[in-house]
Amino acid sequence: MQNATYISEYLDGMRQITETISREAIDDVIEALFDVYRRGGTIWICGNGGSASTATHFACDLTKATIRPGKPRVKAMALADNIPLVSALTNDDGWDLVYLEQLKSFFRDGDAVIGISVHGGAGQDKAGAWSQNLLRALEYAKEHGGTAIGLAGFDGGGMKTLCDHCIVVPYDTTPHVESYHVALHHLIAFCLAEKIARLETT
Numbered sequence: 001m002q003n004a005t006y007i008s009e010y011l012d013g014m015r016q017i018t019e020t021i022s023r024e025a026i027d028d029v030i031e032a033l034f035d036v037y038r039r040g041g042t043i044w045i046c047g048n049g050g051s052a053s054t055a056t057h058f059a060c061d062l063t064k065a066t067i068r069p070g071k072p073r074v075k076a077m078a079l080a081d082n083i084p085l086v087s088a089l090t091n092d093d094g095w096d097l098v099y100l101e102q103l104k105s106f107f108r109d110g111d112a113v114i115g116i117s118v119h120g121g122a123g124q125d126k127a128g129a130w131s132q133n134l135l136r137a138l139e140y141a142k143e144h145g146g147t148a149i150g151l152a153g154f155d156g157g158g159m160k161t162l163c164d165h166c167i168v169v170p171y172d173t174t175p176h177v178e179s180y181h182v183a184l185h186h187l188i189a190f191c192l193a194e195k196i197a198r199l200e201t202t
Contacts, residue, residue, distance in 0.1 A: 013176045017169055025167045026184065030191050032147050032165050033062075036112045037192065038199075041146075043076040044107065046099045046137055047116035048130075050178045052080040054116050054185060061189035068197045079103075079137070099137040109145035113137050118177045120150065120157025120168070131159070138162055151184060153177030 036043055043062060045055040055078040062076035079099045080086060089098045103113065115134035122130065135158055138148040142164065150159035150166035154177070160166050169180045 010176070013171060013173065014179065017171050017176060017180050020170050021180075022167065025165070026187065028165045029149055029167055030188055030195075032149060033112060033188065034192060034195055036110065036147060037072075037074055037196070039110045040072070041075070041110040041112060042106070042108065043074070043112045043114060044079055044103060044137075044141075045076065045114040045116065046079040046134055048080075048133070050174075051116040051118065051181065052078070054178065054181050055079070055114070056081055057182065058114070058116070058185040058189065061185065062192070065189050066193040066196055068193065071196050071199060074192065074196070077106075096132040096136060099133050100140050103137055103140050103144075107140065107144060107146060111141070112147040112149055113141035114149045114151065115159060115163070116151045116181055117157070117159055118153045118174050120152030120154065120159035120166075121162075122154065122157030131157075135159065135162060151181050153181075 033043060045059050047055040059076040059078040062074045066074045079102050085102065086098055089101050093101055115138050117131040117134050119130055121132065121135045138150065138159065139162065141148045147165070148163045150163035152159045152166060153169040154172050156166060156168040160168055167184060169177045171177055171180070
């Protein structure tokens with residue numbers, strides 16, 4: 001395959017996603033996160049592999065890019081970032097509990113958990129079913145007065161039905177889904193920044 005062909009096909013895929021993704025689902029997530037912000041809650045974000053790096057990037061932008069003079073700040077943290085804690089929990093409790101066990105320490109009523117997964121928990125490999133640690137974290141949020149939010153791809157997997165709000169990137173290749181998740185997190189973070197800037201505070 002020539003480079004030009006691959007470039008064209010890849011960009012065509014991104015355009016197809018843009019044309020078919022649910023705007024309503026994106027709007028729902030923005031409003032849900034804005035509600036968490038107004039309540040003073042914390043947004044906890046988790047993912048595996050490339051989605052873990054997206055979670056960290058998302059937490060960074062939610063925390064830094066939304067700062068507006070005189071306005072309360074967004075509180076967001078990525079659960080994969082404390083490597084010693086992640087490795088200790090993996091060693092002692094198992095990978096499927098690595099995010100849930102952290103939430104037991106930090107999660108409060110009114111917080112939100114965002115899970116980022118290409119397949120939304122569908123499928124499996126040598127280690128077993130994919131993204132079970134994310135699904136457990138999302139279940140915990142729902143059971144403890146919080147909001148469960150998903151960014152998924154393919155058909156959404158279990159995340160689509162589990163979450164209170166879920167954006168599914170309607171495409172079936174990992175690079176496209178992961179790339180679009182980054183575009184979505186930028187859209188969400190910077191839209192929240194605009195909403196915060198317009199928010200009347202007393």
